[in-house]
Amino acid sequence: MSPQPVLSVRDLGVRIGSRTLVDGVSFDVHREQTVGIVGESGSGKSMTVLAGTGLLDAPGARVSGTSTLTGETGESVQLVGASPRVLRRVHGARIGFVFQDPGTSLNPLLTLERQITESLETHRRMTRREAGTRALELLEAVGLPDPEMRLHAYPHQLSGGQRQRVMIAIALACDPEVLIADEPTTALDVTTQAQIVELVRTLQRDFGTAVVWISHDLGVIGQVAREVTVLRDGVAVEQAPIMDVFERPRDEYTRDLLAARPVLDGAGPAAVPSDAEALLEVDGLDVRFAVSTPVGRSTVHAVKDVSFRIRRATTLGLVGESGSGKSTVAAVLTGLVKPDGGSATLDGTDILSVKGSRAKALRRRIGLVLQDPFSSLNPRARVDVSISEPLKVHGLADSAQARRDRVAELLELVGLPTAFAQRYPHELSGGQRQRVSIARALAAEPDLLILDEATASLDVSVQARVLELLSRLQHEFGLTYLLIGHDLAVIRQLSHDVLVMRDGAVVESRPADELFAAPEQQYTRDLLAAVPPVTPRAAV
Structure with missing residues (x-):
């Protein structure tokens, strides 16, 4: 030093x-x-x-x-x-920046090559050919697969982890003295996060860069x-x-x-009887999507013969990396995606083929909480309007006063003051917005609550409070959860059973205690190994 x-x-x-x-x-x-x-x-x-x-x-x-x-x-x-x-002379040349969301940091209209060569031509006065050669070297250095082909790709054609690698390549293009990494792994799954951390450590060792990591x-x-x-x-x-x-x-x-x-060796939820009856049963679920590619139409097999059951008043943790098919399963169960095969029953009733008023009544029994509460709440609607909407749709409150009373009950249930009913989403913190989303999901009194990365975008302290809230609600009201996530430490805290997915298929499905104690599959062991350790690695 x-x-x-x-x-x-x-x-x-x-x-x-x-x-x-x-x-x-x-x-x-x-x-x-x-x-x-x-x-x-x-x-x-x-x-x-x-x-x-x-x-x-x-x-x-x-x-x-x-x-x-x-x-x-x-x-x-x-x-x-x-x-x-x-500042124009310093930024990009002597100080590189990697921000949290590469989807908004990268220009969607420019190829990866052009976005990398821009700073090289500006700060290093390279020719277009020299900059192109350097761009290829950088994509190879950050470990992007098929770098020569990716040079001509656009950001939307890459996964989140791949886009973040491109951002690192852009930041390091001019060999900066300082790299600013502002939450560069927050939106990534644990294995990709581990890869990005290791990549920055390697590049720092090779280039001697000073790093400020936020x-x-x-x-x-x-x-x-x-x-x-x-x-x-x-x-x-x-x-x-x-x-x-x-x-x-x-x-x-x-x-x-x-x-x-959240830590892997922490305590899981309270045990439930092993013979508890199944609330949701999914058998042989299959989903395919037709997509356009540079060489024509193609088919993505998003979910491949997936089967599982969720016992009443328990939590099934559905875990896997981005692109594993987790959210597609949730979309099928909530009627947003039509599957190509398989069956799903809630309390013995088929939820995939039911139509009309029976479908509306059945959908009321399945609630959904998404990852980003800011985008899932209407920014122009007050909290009371967002929470009372399911009450109106499903006819669960006869009058405006009854809806106001129910909104107040739900806010109190999720630990928010009743005065928050008059606020707009932008007036709330991230954790408060997520509590509003949970209150809205509970308004229809669902039997099954699907939590799709519901705490992934929250601070760890806010996440801990939301997880504690979910645990309390399950204990008090016997709620059943499908908890979708990529962080096994979070999955461990709430889940009674765990289903691991990869590339649309089930890799491992076992009771949580057994899976965390002795995972059978290498992929599951890799996911566990990617969770940040209790002891700081950077200090050793």
């Missing part, structure tokens, strides 16, 4: 109007070092880094303090207050960073080596973040 930090941030502050968003944050990052910045949504993580790198463009924002970028030759650039010309999950930070800064409400409440933070956290907030992490 060189004595001179590559990036040195001192007493950084951000104010918008009378509100202080970042207050006196300082940190250094050296060559070949990763510094972790961790905290919940709204803690000021991204704001700190955006302000420290000159990217903050919020109306009325006032940035104070200093942020100095120093190269190997000793040339320093002050980023706070730098002119647009200076995350809400101390488990992820423990895999990549030796030093960590914990932020809360824009203030650094703790700064220490990662092992000190894990073993001897000084601040109560840090201890809360550590306690909220």
Whole structure:
């Protein structure tokens, strides 16, 4: 580690109007070092880094303090207050950025090659041919399959993990001195997350890049960073080596973040009788989709002969990587996708072929909670309107007053104040929006609740509270859950039985205690191995 930090941030502050968003944050990052910045949504993580790198463009924002970028030759650039010309010269060339959602960061209208070569032609003055050769080398370096063919592909033709690899290639195109990784693995499944973490570690070792890694999950930070800064409400409440933070956290907030992490060796749900009757039975489910490809029409076999049963008042964890067919199964059960074969019965009634009023009555018995509560709630509808909609559709409340009373009951049930009924989704936090989604799903009094990655986009502390809520509701009302997810630590916490899928087929299906104690299939063992360990890996 060189004595001179590559990036040195001192007493950084951000104010918008009378509100202080970042207050006196300082940190250094050296060559070949990763510094972790961790905290919940709204803690000021991204704001700190955006302000420290000159990217903050919020109306009325006032940035104070200093942020100095120093190269190997000793040339320093002050980023706070730098002119647009200076920042254009630095961004992309000396500082690379990888953001959380590659789907919105990549230009959907440009090929991967053009998006990589753009910065090479601008900052390195390469010819189009030279930049194309370098783009191919970068795609090979980040491990993208068939890199030569992928050069001419568009972002929508790649998976989430592949798009994130492309973002890393773009960020590293000009050999930057600092890489800013802002929640780069949050939206990815655990195996892809592990691959991205390993990729950044390898590239950092090969190129000597300094990395600032932002995350809400101390488990992820423990895999990549030796030093960590914990932020809360824009203030650094703790700064220490990662092992000190894990073993001897000084601040109560840090201890809360550590306690909220789901872990594989934690306790599962309370046991239920093994002879409990089945509520949902699925047999031989088969789903195929016709898709357009550059060489013509093709068929994707999304779900292949999938069978399972869910016992009443229990949780079946349906786990697998992105593209394994998990959400397609949920779409079939909720009537959004018509299967090509198989059967599914709820309490003995076929839910795939039923039509008319019987179908409406049956669909009421199956609730659905999706991953992103912000996009699943109508932004123009107040909370009471969203929750009462199922009451109107299914005729479960005779009057407006009855609906208001029921909305108040449901809000109280999910732990929200009744005053929230008058709020709009944008006025709620992520965890509060997800509680509203759960209340809406429960309004129709379903027998089966499908939770499709229902906690994947939440902070770990918010996730812990939502999981605790779901566990309480199941215990109090005997609810039955189909819990879809890619994080086996979350699946472990709620599931009585687990079904593992890969490429549309069932890999392993067993009681949760047996599967976690001794997985039979290598794919299941790989999923378990990809869960962040309890001990920080970056410290060893």
